[in-house]
Amino acid sequence: MGKAKKKQRQHGGWQDRLSDWAIRALIRGALLLPVRTRLNTVSWIVRRLVAPLVGWPARVRANLAYVWPDLPEAEVRKITEQAIDNVARAFIENYDVPEMLARGARAPLGGPGLAAVEQARAEGRPVLLVTGHYGSGECGRCALLARGYQIGGLIRPMSNPFFNEHYTQNMRDIGEPVFEQGRRGTMGLIKHIRDGGMAILLFDVYDSAGVPIDFLGKPAPTLTSVADIALKTGALVVPYFGIRHADRYGFDAVLEEPIPHGDPVDMMREATRRLEARIKEDPGQWMWLHRRWKPKRQEKRQRKRAAATMGP
Known part of the structure; x- marks a missing residue:
């Protein structure tokens, strides 16, 4: 049995x-x-x-x-x-939203992608800031909010509904618009972007529907959603990081060179390479708690695909 x-x-x-x-x-x-x-x-x-x-x-x-x-x-x-x-x-x-915004206003905001983001905002072109669970993404977001940027985001609801209630509200208190993951939330996010808005999207979470892309030398299923949305809306894709200082309080908000539009998988490979470079530079800033690879589950799915291909 x-x-x-x-x-x-x-x-x-x-x-x-x-x-x-x-x-x-x-x-x-x-x-x-x-x-x-x-x-x-x-x-x-x-x-x-x-x-x-x-x-x-x-x-x-x-x-x-x-x-x-x-x-x-x-x-x-x-x-x-x-x-x-x-x-x-x-x-x-x-x-502590007021403290975060105040700290964001004091934090350095720079990087080779800043000029491109400023130009996109002036032209009304949408911008997708792509990042991973590295450093403090929310602190980095506050550095942008404090300078007048309106930045949307897509959040994954927590499994605990009581915690999710105040967690989601807190994300909205930091800055609107915030959309919960799901069909309705995704459509709302896409509308916000089509209207020339800016949004932050994280891509370094395991999803069985993703395309295997090597991450730190091992294949990790990666959704191409960021690239797909960018290609549909014409959004500029800019890797972005909130990088903690050694004192674990201060941080830098860094905008990297935009990722050119092209094949969605190639775009996500480049996003992955940018995140890898940050992790290799300072591994302790990445959220290693994530089950990013799930090798056993990947192997099981590969066996099922192989069996289905071979047929009876």
């Missing part, structure tokens, strides 16, 4: 409610502290208490072992600490 599938927990019950209460209590308590103390405190709580409980260090280590198997143990420990620290800071930063 085949192995029974593990029954998935239904979301919206008492476990999600309890989890959301704990998160809200952490947020309220943290917001009473001065900003740098707040960031350091939440980082410590997440790294020392939350992360081990939910298995994040093991997940980071597994991803590192998969793509960089010869990495020295000291470097593995360093990247693991920094990656989880980055997640913790990004989480609590988002809940």
Whole structure:
């Protein structure tokens, strides 16, 4: 007999409610502290208490072992600490919108793509800022918002509906328009872009419908949505990053050279190369918690495709 599938927990019950209460209590308590103390405190709580409980260090280590198997143990420990620290800071930063916008106004905004973005805005041409879970994308967004840019975004709803309620509202408080992932949200985003708007899209999340593109030396299913939307709307595609400083507080907002329009897969390969370069420069800023590759699932899908091709 085949192995029974593990029954998935239904979301919206008492476990999600309890989890959301704990998160809200952490947020309220943290917001009473001065900003740098707040960031350091939440980082410590997440790294020392939350992360081990939910298995994040093991997940980071597994991803590192998969793509960089010869990495020295000291470097593995360093990247693991920094990656989880980055997640913790990004989480609590988002809940102090005035401070984020003020910090964004002070942050350097530059890079070889800035002039192209400014020209596109002057001409009313839409712009897609493509990025990954690197550094602080929201801080970088605030650097643009503080300078008068209106930037839309597509967000993936959280599985916990109670947490998702205030998480989504908080994203809207930072800057509108914000669209939730799904058919309706995607159509709203495309309309915003067609009307000459700007938007940020992340592409470094596993999706079984994606095209396998090598990422850090291993194939990772990658959606071509960014390229597809750009080709449909004529939008300029600009890789963008919010890069943390060594003090883990300050950051630079960097706009890279635009990616030329062309074959959608080639465009996403170039977007992937840009993200890879940033990760190799400072690995601890990327969210290694993601199950980006899922090699076993990829192998299983390949076997199914091969069997279907061979037929009976």
